[in-house]
Amino acid sequence: MHLEISFNFSILIFCVSIVLLWLFSNRLSDVVNYIDDSFNLGSSFGGTIILSIVTNLPEIAITVNGAIRGDVDLAVGNILGGILIQSMLLVLFDMASRKERKPFSTLVSDSASLIQGCVLIGILVMVVIGHQMGDAILPIRSTIPEWLIAGTWIAGILIMRKVQSGKTKTNDAKISGKFTKRSALIWLVLISIIVLIFGVLLEVTSDNIATHLHINGVIFGATILALVTSLPEISGGLEFVKDKTYQPIISDIFGGNAFLPVLFLVASLITNDAILPKAHNVDIYLTGMSILITSIYMIGMILKLPNRKWGMGYDSWIALALYLLSVAGMFFIG
Numbered sequence: 001m002h003l004e005i006s007f008n009f010s011i012l013i014f015c016v017s018i019v020l021l022w023l024f025s026n027r028l029s030d031v032v033n034y035i036d037d038s039f040n041l042g043s044s045f046g047g048t049i050i051l052s053i054v055t056n057l058p059e060i061a062i063t064v065n066g067a068i069r070g071d072v073d074l075a076v077g078n079i080l081g082g083i084l085i086q087s088m089l090l091v092l093f094d095m096a097s098r099k100e101r102k103p104f105s106t107l108v109s110d111s112a113s114l115i116q117g118c119v120l121i122g123i124l125v126m127v128v129i130g131h132q133m134g135d136a137i138l139p140i141r142s143t144i145p146e147w148l149i150a151g152t153w154i155a156g157i158l159i160m161r162k163v164q165s166g167k168t169k170t171n172d173a174k175i176s177g178k179f180t181k182r183s184a185l186i187w188l189v190l191i192s193i194i195v196l197i198f199g200v201l202l203e204v205t206s207d208n209i210a211t212h213l214h215i216n217g218v219i220f221g222a223t224i225l226a227l228v229t230s231l232p233e234i235s236g237g238l239e240f241v242k243d244k245t246y247q248p249i250i251s252d253i254f255g256g257n258a259f260l261p262v263l264f265l266v267a268s269l270i271t272n273d274a275i276l277p278k279a280h281n282v283d284i285y286l287t288g289m290s291i292l293i294t295s296i297y298m299i300g301m302i303l304k305l306p307n308r309k310w311g312m313g314y315d316s317w318i319a320l321a322l323y324l325l326s327v328a329g330m331f332f333i334g
Contacts, residue, residue: 007212010205017198017205018231024194025235028054031187032236032248034179049157051252052259054192055232058199062229063263065200067270072278078203078229079264080127080283083257083290085230088323089237090297093249094316096241103313105300108250112163116254117298119156123149123258124291130264130276131284142268146276150265153258195232202228257290282333289326293319 005013032050053060059082066072094104130145179187206228233256237249267275300315309317 005205005208007208010208010212013201014205014209017202018228020194020198021202021231022235024191025055025232026239027187028191028232028236029239029243029245029248030178031184031191033243033245034184035188036248038181038184049255050188051233051236051248052255054188054195055236055252056256056259057192057196058203058229058232059260060263060266061196061200062203063267064270067267067275070271072267072271072275073280076264076275076279076283079260080279080286080290082229083124083260084286084293084323084326085227086233086253086257087290087293087297088319089230089233090250090253091312091316091320091323092234093237093241093246094312096238097244097246098308098311100244101307103300103305103308103316104246105297105313105315106304106306107246109301109304110247112160113247113250113254113301114298115159115163116156116251116258117294117301119152119159120254120258120294121291121298123152123261124287124294126152127261127264127276127279127287128284131279133277142265143274143276146265146268146274149261153262156258199229199232202231254294257294282330285330285333286326289322293322296322 028051035050059078062078063072090104097104097107100107126145126149130143130149133143133145233252237252240246240249264275296315296319300313305313305315
């Protein structure tokens with residue numbers, strides 16, 4: 001979306017959008033917990049379906065808008081850069097949960113989390129393969145890897161449903177008293193609308209600000225834009241930490257990251273052109289880093305280390321060091 005907005009007005013809308021996204025995303029944690037319990041979805045399955053879609057509504061809008069305009073470079077950078085940024089939010093949530101003796105990866109360690117991590121890594125590997133294959137094979141308005149990515153995400157959802165089928169409800173009386181089934185669904189729709197509208201405004205205004213400050217478009221999409229469109233995940237995740245319900249966080253991050261590459265298929269169907277082969281070297285670089293950081297947290301879940309080091313788990317410290325190195329490395333990629 002391109003709107004002619006002055007620089008000063010862009011800053012005002014940018015700040016207002018941040019505040020509203022933060023406030024309404026805070027409410028999302030209670031809504032999702034209630035819906036998970038009331039409809040017997042299970043925290044991992046419900047989080048994967050609801051959170052991964054609702055919190056990524058800005059990315060959906062950006063991708064669709066870019067595809068309609070025939071300009072997908074920013075969307076590609078936003079998707080793949082967003083995956084890395086959202087993976088790094090696990091460092092933030094580990095630090096936020098530092099009052100717990102066990103590190104975050106141990107708190108969320110179960111079969112559902114590991115399955116989500118495996119699905120995510122598989123999808124990211126297919127992103128790299130799809131980029132290398134080019135657009136020589138273009139059946140049904142898209143490439144085979146883009147269809148495989150969507151199919152893998154759906155298969156992951158079905159597996160999660162199977163894993164969660166035997167889980168019990170949390171029966172949180174505090175949350176149960178806040179909603180009815182109808183009011184919870186109304187709140188979910190309202191939050192989704194707020195996230196969509198102000199997430200898009202955040203993208204538009206941040207784009208204007210970046211243009212005014214002469215920031216490179218590819219770098220902007222993979223860093224600043226990816227960060228601001230992750231505000232729903234940040235706000236909602238911190239609220240989950242406050243409530244000490246950690247499982248939906250990993251479902252939001254791993255599930256949301258697995259969902260984002262599905263948008264490549266959406267963009268391809270709109271443009272009738274292969275999107276993955278158009279990814280820049282920096283985008284594939286960020287994808288590789290996302291695979292590495294996801295793997296580090298999965299190892300942490302398997303090891304289930306009992307203690308933290310300076311407020312965080314060892315996996316978070318390693319992930320943070322790798323991310324800082326990856327940011328520096330972006331400027332040396334042609």
